[in-house]
Amino acid sequence: MKKFGRLLLMAMFMLALVSTSSFAGNESITIALGSEPTTLDPQLREDGGERAVNDNIYDTILTRTPKGELIPLLAAAMPTLVNPTTWEVKLRSGIKFHNGETMNADAVVYSIKRVIDPDYNSEQISFFSTIKDASKVDELTLNILTKGSDPILPSRLYWMKVVSPNHSKDPKFFEKPIGTGPYQMVNWKRGQSIELKRNENYWGTAPQIKTVNYRFIEEPGTRLAGLMAGESDLITNLLPEFTKQVPKSVHILGLEHPIIILNADSGVTKDVRVRQALNYAVDKEALAKGLFEGFAQVAQGQLLSPSFFGYNDQVKAYPYDLAKAKKLIKEAGAEGATVELVGTSGRWLKDRDIVEAVAAYWKKAGINAKVRIFEFSEYLNRLFDRKTRADGIFVTSSNELLDADKSFSAYYKAGGIGSSNTDEKLAGLIDQARSEIDVEKRTDLYHQAVKQAHDQAYFVWLLNIEDVYGLSKRLDWAGRVDARLLVQEMKVR
Amino acid sequence: MGRFILRRLIHGLIVIMGVTIIVFVVTRMVGDPVKVMLPLESTLEQRAAFEKKLGFDRPIYIQFVDFMGDIARLDFGDSLWQHRPAMEIVFEKLPMTILLTVVGIGLACIIAIPMGIIAALRPGGIVDRITVFGSLLGLSVPQFWLGLLFIVLLAVQFRILPTSGSATPSHLIMPALTMALPTLARLVMLVRSSMIDELNQQYVKTSFAKGLPFIRVVGVHALRNAGLPVMTLVGWEVIRALAGYSVIVETVFAWPGIGLTAIQAIEREDLILVQAIVFTAAISVVLINIAMDFIYKLIDPRLKLT
Numbered sequence: 107m108k109k110f111g112r113l114l115l116m117a118m119f120m121l122a123l124v125s126t127s128s129f130a131g132n133e134s135i136t137i138a139l140g141s142e143p144t145t146l147d148p149q150l151r152e153d154g155g156e157r158a159v160n161d162n163i164y165d166t167i168l169t170r171t172p173k174g175e176l177i178p179l180l181a182a183a184m185p186t187l188v189n190p191t192t193w194e195v196k197l198r199s200g201i202k203f204h205n206g207e208t209m210n211a212d213a214v215v216y217s218i219k220r221v222i223d224p225d226y227n228s229e230q231i232s233f234f235s236t237i238k239d240a241s242k243v244d245e246l247t248l249n250i251l252t253k254g255s256d257p258i259l260p261s262r263l264y265w266m267k268v269v270s271p272n273h274s275k276d277p278k279f280f281e282k283p284i285g286t287g288p289y290q291m292v293n294w295k296r297g298q299s300i301e302l303k304r305n306e307n308y309w310g311t312a313p314q315i316k317t318v319n320y321r322f323i324e325e326p327g328t329r330l331a332g333l334m335a336g337e338s339d340l341i342t343n344l345l346p347e348f349t350k351q352v353p354k355s356v357h358i359l360g361l362e363h364p365i366i367i368l369n370a371d372s373g374v375t376k377d378v379r380v381r382q383a384l385n386y387a388v389d390k391e392a393l394a395k396g397l398f399e400g401f402a403q404v405a406q407g408q409l410l411s412p413s414f415f416g417y418n419d420q421v422k423a424y425p426y427d428l429a430k431a432k433k434l435i436k437e438a439g440a441e442g443a444t445v446e447l448v449g450t451s452g453r454w455l456k457d458r459d460i461v462e463a464v465a466a467y468w469k470k471a472g473i474n475a476k477v478r479i480f481e482f483s484e485y486l487n488r489l490f491d492r493k494t495r496a497d498g499i500f501v502t503s504s505n506e507l508l509d510a511d512k513s514f515s516a517y518y519k520a521g522g523i524g525s526s527n528t529d530e531k532l533a534g535l536i537d538q539a540r541s542e543i544d545v546e547k548r549t550d551l552y553h554q555a556v557k558q559a560h561d562q563a564y565f566v567w568l569l570n571i572e573d574v575y576g577l578s579k580r581l582d583w584a585g586r587v588d589a590r591l592l593v594q595e596m597k598v599r
Numbered sequence: 600m601g602r603f604i605l606r607r608l609i610h611g612l613i614v615i616m617g618v619t620i621i622v623f624v625v626t627r628m629v630g631d632p633v634k635v636m637l638p639l640e641s642t643l644e645q646r647a648a649f650e651k652k653l654g655f656d657r658p659i660y661i662q663f664v665d666f667m668g669d670i671a672r673l674d675f676g677d678s679l680w681q682h683r684p685a686m687e688i689v690f691e692k693l694p695m696t697i698l699l700t701v702v703g704i705g706l707a708c709i710i711a712i713p714m715g716i717i718a719a720l721r722p723g724g725i726v727d728r729i730t731v732f733g734s735l736l737g738l739s740v741p742q743f744w745l746g747l748l749f750i751v752l753l754a755v756q757f758r759i760l761p762t763s764g765s766a767t768p769s770h771l772i773m774p775a776l777t778m779a780l781p782t783l784a785r786l787v788m789l790v791r792s793s794m795i796d797e798l799n800q801q802y803v804k805t806s807f808a809k810g811l812p813f814i815r816v817v818g819v820h821a822l823r824n825a826g827l828p829v830m831t832l833v834g835w836e837v838i839r840a841l842a843g844y845s846v847i848v849e850t851v852f853a854w855p856g857i858g859l860t861a862i863q864a865i866e867r868e869d870l871i872l873v874q875a876i877v878f879t880a881a882i883s884v885v886l887i888n889i890a891m892d893f894i895y896k897l898i899d900p901r902l903k904l905t
Contacts, residue, residue: 141863144680144681144682145681145682150682151682152636152637152638224648227649227652229636229637229638229649231645232637232638232640232641232642232645235642235645280682295766296691296855297691297692297695297765297855298764298765298766298855299764299766321764321853322853323763323764323853324850324853324859324863325763325850325851325853327747327750327851328747328750328762328763328851328852328853331747331750331751331754331755331762331763332762332763334755335754335755335758335761335762336758337761337762482635483631483634483635483868486631486634486635487634489639490634501639503639503640504639505640512640513640515640515642516639516640517640523639523640523641523642523643524639524640
């Protein structure tokens with residue numbers, strides 16, 4: 107027995123020697139993702155793993171700075187309006203795909219037509235639903251036609267990855283991506299890893315890091331262990347409580363907003379005083395500290411981050427004021443009333459904890475909150491139920507377009523997929539803003555909408571969650587507001 | 600013999616059909632893949648279009664007829680989540696789970712059988728007490744915790760093994776050990792008690808009295824008779840692992856096996872892939888059961904295969 111034990115130990119050491127001999131060189135990094143891409147076709151799925159890899163292989167027409175400002179990428183300049191429904195895009199010249207094909211107006215028009223084709227059935231269609239068609243003007247110029255005027259088109263173009271017209275018809279395209287980006291595909295071992303190498307002919311600034319390995323680890327504890335064992339250099343979605351254990355962590359205000367949608371049409375929450383009271387009753391600072399270890403900020407009374415288009419910096423969060431909450435509830439005659447608060451568990455970071463904490467705060471203010479946690483699919487039935495709205499529905503909204511339209515159409519506007527109010531004025535503002543081309547006028551419309559919803563307290567705005575990453579000592583990276591993992595912005599020491 | 604196989608196959612077929620039909624009905628009752636797959640803020644029109652495209656807007660009986668055809672052709676269609684044939688995914692992941700199961704349970708057998716025998720030779724002795732204590736410990740430790748403990752100790756502290764993944768043979772060590780331990784604990788107890796029973800039988804005493812060598816009496820005669828319940832347990836452990844219990848080990852070690860895939864498919868409401876996995880699991884259970892019957896027959900030729 108003893109002998110066997112010793113043998114086993116020896117065998118382990120020998121294997122360990124073999125496995126550490128492949129230790130990464132200086133210009134190679136490993137990134138651990140929570141999920142494996144289902145495809146590497148950049149236009150088909152709405153899939154975090156795919157996005158994390160393809161953001162480095164493909165260029166988009168426009169991009170954003172790490173802080174969120176829209177700037178041209180494949181475009182030579184920002185798109186311009188020819189008439190209310192036509193945008194003109196001029197492209198940079200001399201850009202080639204990894205296989206040597208030229209990136210030109212044909213490729214861009216092809217990519218746009220490909221993603222909006224109903225037969226292609228892209229899951230990304232919600233980003234591009236306003237685009238009607240695209241046409242080539244000359245070698246480096248194209249027009250994009252929209253259904254009605256669409257001021258958000260530039261934000262949409264930041265999602266438009268450009269594929270090669272010839273290569274994308276290859277039946278193996280989904281595993282052999284060819285883009286114009288700073289990195290190109292080496293191999294994909296299903297279930298294990300994806301390897302990329304630097305595109306030495308990249309048209310833009312040459313990245314420092316030479317090769318990137320992606321690994322897929324769903325279990326957060328295992329991801330963390332991989333970072334601490336020196337196997338990976340970057341892990342995503344680090345739990346706030348682990349930030350002290352990792353070699354280095356980076357946090358940046360992200361796109362996620364947990365909120366509670368209040369039913370403004372029926373029940374006790376029909377009274378605006380009750381809705382305001384439910385806002386006053388919650389100590390958001392304490393939620394940020396207690397649940398997120400400070401890696402979240404109090405949402406300023408709107409479903410928008412400061413980096414989003416439409417953010418109104420005049421509107422502030424309802425302060426924590428228990429006395430005021432009690433007074434308002436008393437005035438409304440709602441003392442001891444029961445409200446149903448619907449949530450789910452395990453879908454978003456701390457979703458259940460937030461709902462339970464909020465319910466406890468409401469109870470203190472004299473509202474009896476009945477928490478109902480559903481399995482995600484059943485929860486979605488409640489969220490999308492247009493006929494009977496629960497008094498309060500928890501949801502975490504994420505807005506990748508960084509523009510008020512998406513969040514507001516879904517949750518603020520009467521009849522939106524998750525909205526619980528019938529405020530015609532608010533809906534009118536959102537509709538107007540949707541087709542207002544003038545940037546200033548559009549900004550003003552959103553500012554009004556933000557204020558209207560805030561004053562009417564249609565929601566309990568809670569937090570704006572920060573994205574937290576764990577980094578190895580040698581990796582330098584500051585993070586991005588849009589949560590993209592662009593390796594060209596990373597450096598190893 | 601031929602009739603036996605035929606009968607078992609027919610039974611197996613009924614089981615498989617039953618399981619797949621239940622899965623078909625249940626998944627369609629509780630889930631709606633369209634809701635889960637599209638971004639939360641997608642409009643109702645986008646959802647309706649997507650549902651139509653996937654064919655989930657058709658009446659359930661028509662979907663069912665289609666589904667029966669799929670089973671007959673062993674083609675469940677494309678996974679909703681991965682956009683490639685569901686069976687292709689199953690065939691890619693299943694070998695990984697089989698590898699893990701065979702090594703893990705094999706390891707458990709190699710250790711548990713001699714350990715159980717040694718413990719049984721002197722019930723109440725020091726070796727026996729250590730074995731019983733150890734196996735109780737092994738049974739009470741939750742598997743995911745054990746896995747994480749291995750990772751923290753062997754991969755993070757001492758850095759002698761990789762934390763997770765499946766690229767090299769060294770990646771297999773920790774998952775296999777984690778897989779083996781609870782099985783080892785259960786098995787050692789069973790070998791021990793079966794052997795204690797057998798060693799008290801008259802024939803054992805007679806054999807010793809005849810002067811047969813110790814090894815032969817214990818290792819051949821007694822072990823063979825103690826083997827039936829042990830085989831039953833081993834078979835059960837294999838079935839459990841292949842039918843999805845491996846999910847804990849696979850999740851902790853990011854081992855790309857069928858259990859992990861099953862959980863991911865369920866989370867994403869990928870009905871097609873769930874069906875394919877359950878169907879495959881049902882087939883493996885039936886096949887292993889038939890194999891077990893043959894092994895019983897090998898161990899104890901007196902048994903009649905009926």
